[in-house]
Amino acid sequence: MTWDNLSALLALPPGGVLTAMIVLAATMMTFEYTRISLALAAPHSRVAHVSVCMLTFPLQTILCSFVLIHAARAFPDRAWLNLGLIGLLHVVWYLAGQSTLIVRRDSQGADPGFMAVGGLITLLVGVGAAVFT
Amino acid sequence: MGKVLRALCLLTAVVNCGGNIVMALFYEPILRFLNEPLPADVYTFTAILGFSFTSGVISFLIWRDPPRAQGLLVAGICAKGIFAAITYLFWVFQHIPWIWLVFGGYDAVMTAVWFLYLIQLQRPELCAMNLGEIRAGTGPVHKKALFISYSLTGNGSKALARVRKGLEANGYTVDEKVVVPVEKDLFSFPFSFWRFTRVMFRAIFRTPAKVEPLGLPRDHKYDLFVVEGQTWMTGVSAPIEGVFQHPENQPAFRGRDVAIVNVCRGLWRRSQGMLAAWVDECGGRVVGTSPHMNPGREPMRVFSLFIFLALGKPNAPSWLRGWFLTPQFLSDESLARLETFGDRLAKRGTAPVEAHKLEQVA
Numbered sequence: 001m002t003w004d005n006l007s008a009l010l011a012l013p014p015g016g017v018l019t020a021m022i023v024l025a026a027t028m029m030t031f032e033y034t035r036i037s038l039a040l041a042a043p044h045s046r047v048a049h050v051s052v053c054m055l056t057f058p059l060q061t062i063l064c065s066f067v068l069i070h071a072a073r074a075f076p077d078r079a080w081l082n083l084g085l086i087g088l089l090h091v092v093w094y095l096a097g098q099s100t101l102i103v104r105r106d107s108q109g110a111d112p113g114f115m116a117v118g119g120l121i122t123l124l125v126g127v128g129a130a131v132f133t
Numbered sequence: 134m135g136k137v138l139r140a141l142c143l144l145t146a147v148v149n150c151g152g153n154i155v156m157a158l159f160y161e162p163i164l165r166f167l168n169e170p171l172p173a174d175v176y177t178f179t180a181i182l183g184f185s186f187t188s189g190v191i192s193f194l195i196w197r198d199p200p201r202a203q204g205l206l207v208a209g210i211c212a213k214g215i216f217a218a219i220t221y222l223f224w225v226f227q228h229i230p231w232i233w234l235v236f237g238g239y240d241a242v243m244t245a246v247w248f249l250y251l252i253q254l255q256r257p258e259l260c261a262m263n264l265g266e267i268r269a270g271t272g273p274v275h276k277k278a279l280f281i282s283y284s285l286t287g288n289g290s291k292a293l294a295r296v297r298k299g300l301e302a303n304g305y306t307v308d309e310k311v312v313v314p315v316e317k318d319l320f321s322f323p324f325s326f327w328r329f330t331r332v333m334f335r336a337i338f339r340t341p342a343k344v345e346p347l348g349l350p351r352d353h354k355y356d357l358f359v360v361e362g363q364t365w366m367t368g369v370s371a372p373i374e375g376v377f378q379h380p381e382n383q384p385a386f387r388g389r390d391v392a393i394v395n396v397c398r399g400l401w402r403r404s405q406g407m408l409a410a411w412v413d414e415c416g417g418r419v420v421g422t423s424p425h426m427n428p429g430r431e432p433m434r435v436f437s438l439f440i441f442l443a444l445g446k447p448n449a450p451s452w453l454r455g456w457f458l459t460p461q462f463l464s465d466e467s468l469a470r471l472e473t474f475g476d477r478l479a480k481r482g483t484a485p486v487e488a489h490k491l492e493q494v495a
Contacts, residue, residue, distance in 0.1 A: 005226045019225050023218075026241065030214065033248035039367075039403040040255040043410035046339045052367050052403055053337045103134050103253040106263035106424075108402050116432030 010067050011074035012082055021085060025092045027063065031055050032096040036107055056111065057118030060093060064118075065125040072129035079130035086126060090119055135199075138250040142196035145243055149189025153182045169230040185236070188212050195247075199254055206251045210244055217241035259409060262422040270356070270390035270420050272483035276305050278357040281347070283312035283372040285322040286441075288462050289361045289396045292425060295468045296359055296394060299475020308355075314372045315343040323445025333366060341378055342371035349385040357390045357478065358417070364397035364404040377411035387416035392478050394471070395424040396463065398438045399431070420481055423474040425467040429459025437461070 009020045035055035042048035064086045072079040097110025156163065157179065164171055172178035191209045195202040220237030223229050262268065278300055284290040297307045314320045319328060320342065335342075349355075360376075362369040376382050391412045395401035401424040409419050427434060437459040441447055447461040448454050463471075 006222070009225075016225075022221070026218065029245065033245070033252070037248060037251050037255070040259070040406040043403070043407040044339075049339050049368055049403075050337060056367060056400070100249060100252050103138070103249045104260055106260045106402070107252055108400065111399055112431040113399050113435030117435060 007070070010070055012067065012071040012078065012085060013075065014078070017085065021088070024063070024067065024089055028060060028089050028093045029096040031060055032093055032110065033100070036097065036100050039108075057114040061118040061121050064089060064122040068122065068126040069129045072126075072133040076133040079126070079133060083123070083126040083130065086122060090115065090122075135250075135253060138246060138253065139196055139199055141243070141246050142192050142199070142250070146189050146193035146196055148239070149185055149192060151189075153186040153189065157182050164232075167232060169232055184212075185216075188216075188240075192243075195250075199250070200257075203251060203254055206247050206254070210247045210251070213240040213247070214244040217244060256406065256409065258419070259405065259422060262419070263405075263424060266421075267477045267481050268418070268420045269482040269484035271388055271418050273356065274483065275354050275356045276303075276479075277355045278305050278307045278359060279349075279353075279355040280307060280309040280359045280361070281312065281373070281376055282309060282361040283314075283370060284361070284363070284396075285320070286461065288427070289363055289394075291468065292394055292396050292463055292471050293359065293361050295471040296392075296423075296475035296478070299472040299477075300357075300359075300479045301475075303476060303479030305357075305479050310347050312372045312376055313345040314375065315345065320372055324442060326443075329442060332371075336366035336368060336371060339368065340371070342375045344372050344375035344379060346379055346381040347376065347385060349382070351384045351387075353385060355389065357392065357420075358386065359392045359394060359478075360408060360412075361394045361396065362404055362408050364395065364399075364401055367400050367403050369404040369407045374407065374411070377408075377415060383415045385415075386412060389417050390420040390481070391417040392421040392423070392474075393419060394474075395422070397424075397426060398434060399426050401426065421474065421478050423471060425463050425471070427459065427461060428464040428467075433457055434459045 009016055009023065012020050032055070035052055038048050038052045038055070068079075068082055068086060071082045094110045094112065094115060100107040101109045160178070161171060188209065191205050191212070195205050195209065217237045217240040220229075220233050220240070224231070224234045224237070258268070280293050280297065282289055282293050293309070297309075300307055319332065324332065360373065362373045365371065368374075377386075393405055393408050393412070395405050395408075397404065405422060405424060409422075412419050427438070429437065437457070438461070440449070440453070440458065441461045444450070448458060
C-alpha cells in the first residue's frame with residue numbers, strides 16, 4: 001500500500017466508491033467522537049482546545065473540500081455525483097454525534113449549527129469544482 | 134448502558150487474550166482448515182499476535198476498574214483504531230487473507246464502543262448535575278452568596294438575576310462582582326470586525342485575559358459562589374477564566390460551594406468542564422450546574438448569532454426578522470428553570486465532613 005493508492009482512493013473512482021466511503025465515514029466518525037470526548041479532557045490544554053475548535057467543523061470541511069476538488073480533477077464527469085456522496089458523509093457525521101446521546105444524555109450530540117456552516121463551505125467548493133473542471 | 138459497555142470490555146479481553154494464545158499454538162491447522170495460506174513471515178505474524186494479546190490485557194484492565202482506566206481507553210482506542218484502519222487498507226490494496234478483515238472489523242467496532250465508553254465515564258458527576266442533581270455542599274451555610282459574572286450582551290446578567298430570585302426567596306443575601314478585564318476596550322460589545330477577530334483567535338488559542346482581583350479575604354462569609362460563564366469558541370470566556378487564573382482569587386474558593394451557570398448559543402460542555410476543573414483546582418466543590426442555550430433551531434441559530442455579533446443588535450436586519458433570525462436571549466422557560474435552580478441551591482444539604490475529605494483524597 002502506498003500514498004498513491006490512498007490518493008487514488010480519495011478521488012472516488014467509479015470502481016472504488018464504497019471503499020472510499022468506508023474510509024471517509026470512519027474518519028468522520030473518529031473526528032466527531034474525538035471532539036466530544038475532548039470536551040471534558042485536558043481542560044487547560046491549548047492543544048486540546050485548538051483540536052476541539054478544529055474538529056467542530058474546519059477539519060471535516062477541509063477533508064471534504066479536498067476530496068471534492070481531487071475527485072473532480074480525476075473524474076470531471078462525476079463531480080455532481082460526488083456532492084451527493086459528501087452529503088452522505090455529513091449524515092454519518094451527524095449520526096456519530098447523536099449516537100453519543102445513547103451513553104450520555106448531556107453529551108450534546110452533534111452540533112448541526114456549525115455542521116451547517118461547514119456544509120455550506122463544502123457545497124460552495126464542490127459546486128465550484130464541478131463548474132470549473 | 135454502562136453495564137453493556139463494560140461487558141463488551143470483558144468479552145474483548147477474552148477474545149483477544151484467548152484467541153491469540155490459541156492462534157499462536159494452532160495457527161497451522163487453523164489456517165489450513167480455513168484454506169488460507171500460512172504466514173510468509175512468522176516473526177511478523179507472531180508480533181501481531183503479541184500486540185493483539187496486549188490489547189486484550191488493556192481491555193481486561195479497563196473492565197476491572199473503568200473509572201480509573203480512562204487513559205487505557207485512549208490507548209485502546211488508538212491501538213484498535215489504527216489496527217482496523219491498516220488492516221482494511223491492506224485488505225483493499227494488498228489482498229491479505231479475509232480472516233484479517235474479521236479481526237480488523239471487530240477492532241473497528243470496539244474503537245467506536247470504547248469512544249462511547251470514554252465519553253460516558255468522563256466526569257459523571259457533571260452529567261448527574263446537568264440532569265438536575267444538586268450535590269450536598271461543604272457547609273457551614275451562612276446564607277450568603279456571591280455571583281461572579283461577565284456578560285457582554287446582557288444575556289448572562291438576566292440569567293443570574295433569576296438565580297438570585299430563587300436564592301433570595303430562601304433567605305439568601307446575594308452580592309455580585311462583575312468581572313473587570315484589564316483590557317476593557319478589547320472586551321466590549323458591540324465589536325468592530327477586527328476586535329471580534331482578535332477576541333475570536335485569542336479564544337481559540339486560549340490567550341489569558343488579565344482581570345482585576347475580586348478583593349475577597351480568605352475568611353469571607355460567602356458559602357456559595359455562582360459563576361456565570363459564556364462560551365467563546367467552545368471554551369469558557371477569557372475574563373471569567375481570568376478570575377480563576379488570578380492567584381489572589383484562588384484561595385477564596387477553597388472549601389466553598391460553587392454553582393456553574395452556562396449561557397450560550399449551543400456548545401456549553403467544554404466551557405462547563407473548564408470551569409469545573411478550575412473550581413476543583415482552587416479547592417472548591419461544584420454543587421450544581423445549569424447550562425442554557427438560546428432558543429431557536431439550527432442552523433438558523435448559529436447564523437443569527439454571527440449576524441447579531443456583527444451588527445451589535447438583536448433582530449436585525451429587519452428583512453430577516455420573523456422567518457430566519459432566532460432570539461439572542463434566553464427563553465422564559467430557561468429563565469424559570471434558573472429560578473428553580475437558585476431555589477434548589479439554597480436548599481442544598483451539607484455533605485458529611487468525612488465523606489467530603491475522602492472524596493478530596495480520592
